[in-house]
Amino acid sequence: xxxxxxxxxxxxxxxxxxxxxxxxxxxxxxxxxxxxxxxxxxxxxxxxxxxxxxxxxxxxxxxxxxxxxxxxxxxxxxxxxxxxxxxxxxxxxxxxxxxxxxxxxxxxxxxxxxxxxxxxxxxxxxxxxxxxxxxxxxxxxxxxxxxxxxxxxxxxxxxxxxxxxxxxxxxxxxxxxxxxxxxxxxxxxxxxxxxxxxxxxxxxxxxxxxxxxxxxxxxxxxxxxxxxxxxxxxxxxxxxxxxxxxxxxxxxxxxxxx
Numbered sequence: 574x575x576x577x578x579x580x581x582x583x584x585x586x587x588x589x590x591x592x593x594x595x596x597x598x599x600x601x602x603x604x605x606x607x608x609x610x611x612x613x614x615x616x617x618x619x620x621x622x623x624x625x626x627x628x629x630x631x632x633x634x635x636x637x638x639x640x641x642x643x644x645x646x647x648x649x650x651x652x653x654x655x656x657x658x659x660x661x662x663x664x665x666x667x668x669x670x671x672x673x674x675x676x677x678x679x680x681x682x683x684x685x686x687x688x689x690x691x692x693x694x695x696x697x698x699x700x701x702x703x704x705x706x707x708x709x710x711x712x713x714x715x716x717x718x719x720x721x722x723x724x725x726x727x728x729x730x731x732x733x734x735x736x737x738x739x740x741x742x743x744x745x746x747x748x749x750x751x752x753x754x755x756x757x758x759x760x761x762x763x764x765x766x767x768x769x770x771x772x773x774x775x776x777x778x779x780x781x782x783x784x785x786x787x788x789x790x791x792x793x794x795x796x797x798x799x800x801x802x803x804x805x806x807x808x809x810x811x812x813x814x815x816x817x818x819x820x821x822x823x824x825x826x827x828x829x830x831x
Contacts, residue, residue: 577820577821577822579789579816580610581793582813583812584596585770586810588804588809591622593616593623594614595623595627598814599611601642609637610679610816611677612676612812613626613627613677614770615627617671617673620671621671621673625673625674625675628658629654633654633679636657637681651681651688655690656747656748674744676693676695678696678709678766682764685757687699692741693748694711696711697753697764697765698765699753700780701759701763703781706755712751713737713739715735715737761818765784768812770800783795783796788817
């Protein structure tokens with residue numbers, strides 16, 4: 574059975590004064606069936622974070638459009654996009670009084686496979702039929718403690734320093750980039766890219782259930798509405814991109830041949 578995809582992006586400003594997240598899904602201009610999904614969480618004071626996140630979006634789309642879309646070049650595309658954005662964000666420090674930074678989540682979907690990369694604490698989830706297959710690991714102080722065995726994930730969720738990042742775009746050091754992939758793809762695969770303003774309010778099981786039960790647009794609405802309710806008036810910007818793989822609908826048979 575041939576496969577097709579459903580996609581959706583969504584954002585909410587939360588209880589902040591400015592929307593500093595950026596999110597987009599774009600098809601490749603030449604390679605049919607290939608797309609890139611991008612989520613970035615900007616940081617750095619008034620307008621600075623928004624400019625940083627916008628640079629991530631610009632660099633991701635530019636590299637995706639220029640570098641031929643193929644399994645052999647996809648890691649180069651992801652790496653170049655993040656490094657280019659990092660360098661551009663650093664340059665803005667010299668032309669403004671801001672200290673801009675951003676996270677980055679990039680996913681490239683091609684025929685039969687998905688590849689992704691991230692830096693920071695915005696996340697990429699891969700679910701299959703509602704069950705979590707993989708999840709990116711935050712480049713944060715508490716996640717580092719979890720990986721070293723000093724904290725459990727439950728303890729990390731309530732840690733006072735859970736928002737401290739060890740790597741992001743715009744820092745003095747080169748960004749830490751982690752990669753992932755899924756191949757071959759199957760009906761029921763679903764990828765969620767989101768900022769911490771969303772994932773902080775859900776368990777992995779809740780995310781998987783909602784993404785399985787609802788089409789992408791309705792799932793996005795349900796997730797943002799629940800995040801807003803659970804934030805109780807103290808919510809951050811929240812942004813998400815959903816890419817879901819499903820079986821293609823059978824073409825309708827002409828009436829005279831039924």
